[in-house]
Amino acid sequence: MPERDDKRKIVLPGAGRVAPQHCVRQLAPLLGRMLLLCLPLFVAGALSGCSAPKRAAVVSLEQPAGKKRVVNRSRYQYHRVRRGDTLYTIAWRYGVDYPDLARWNSIGYPYTIYPGQRLRLSDVADAAASGVLRPTVRQKRAADSSATRSAKSGGAPGKRPSPGAHRTEAGKVATTPRSLLWSWPAKGQVLQRYAKGDPARKGIKIGGRLGQRVAAAESGKVVYAGSGLIGYGRLIIIKHNKNYLSAYGYNRRLLVAEGDVVKRGQSVAEMGEQGGGRPKLHFEIRRNGTPVDPLTLLPRRR
Template identity: 60%
Template sequence: MIIAAFAALLLGALSGCSAPTRAKVVSLEKPYKPAQTGARSSYHRVRKGDTLYTIAWRYGLDLSDLASWNNIRPPYTIFPGQSLRLSYPPKQAARPRPDNRPAPARPSAATAEVQPSAKTAAPQATVKPAVPAARPAVTEGYQERTELHWQWPTSGKLEQRFSNVDPSRKGIKISGSSGQQVVAAESGKVVYAGSGLIGYGRLIIIKHNKNYLSAYGHNRKLLVQEGAVVKKGEPLAEMGKNGDGRPTLHFEIRRNGTPVNPIKLLPRRR
């Protein structure tokens, strides 16, 4: 009987050792996101060939927001090595009071930083009280239009449609023949013409008004330069080949920095 009790006790101990506590398993089907410990500011270091337009385009930001966050005014000049903020500055200084009343007895941290004091360090550019929060806009050189009437930028078969969930399909792709004419889908000002954005080849970006931009990628030859004012239907470039070696135009429309479905704005094809 004693032997049986001892055997039962030994069996229980062994069974406890054979079933250790399982560690938490993280599924690899979805990207693992660790718990956020606090907001983190993100910056872009300006490189040779960058413009404020291409930086805003690369990160899907509105140009006016990007300029405002970094206190950059028209003509939006930036320099290699410059660090640009890519998000809304925390504790941004409040707008000046219209009645010039003194601040409350307990000012915020951002306000306290700009009070004159012999021991206070020089304030950063993002907390200057005189900086307005208005959204700047480029208007020189052409008349902005509030109402836009788009046209197709080229002829050909629609090879790829827009997708809200696939980041590789921020626009549409239209197939054609090498050297085929690419035209402005609406009147505006050329704010970028070059090949500095990876994945677009030779690219043209047109600003139509304070809200809308359009882009034309994978061109063989550019026919306009930055700063040119173009009319709707005016030739911009000659169609080139995409990464697969097929003659294709990549066309995008963005509103306030966000890609929108061009098909919803372009006229219906017959």
């Protein structure tokens, strides 16, 4: 009978388990091969992301109250009419003369437009898009029109009638429009002056009191009264003649409506505040759609 081995095996805690260091040593070659396989894909993805053209930033025409909407007309060829738009406000927004806007879109007086209508913002947009110009037709029409006018007046073609002989359709002699006599729209300190070429300073700002009287700077017809132009608050636009418009913004309350005829010095609004700041009036004058310095037209204060 063989001798019995009384020696017992001593089992240490953790025996039979692979030490963590040993696992790392075993996995290291595998991880290295995976890294070598994935690295080219990662680099290719990174390079393709860098070479891809950047998406143009989305430009929103809606801006928070208190900030002027600055629109670069060269970026827009058309405007889609929305509810509340008028030909005057669209022209004002894009810095163009309203008669030009009407002519580019074949819109006659009283300049009626409709929601959803698409308006061209320049006289070259259509020609540039189609690439077709027809100067010969234009010249022929102009010649025919000139001949027709000459035949009606009894004069020779191409000869202009004398200024005294020019008459309106009603038979009245046309006269030169009177010179405009501007007056201050509100009493108060000029808080901000006009700066040519600065889209945020197209007019002047006059400080005052909340509810203070705002008057028409010259006689004319109200062509807009509302709050559809972002950045102007409650706004009034007055047409004085075919060349000049004036605008009164940041009002608390409007006292006139579109179509009203107003006299110089007549109250048209109550001064308000914009963005919770000091009460003030934003005042602009535009000639043929272009902002001009109101201080060069307003009388000098004593």
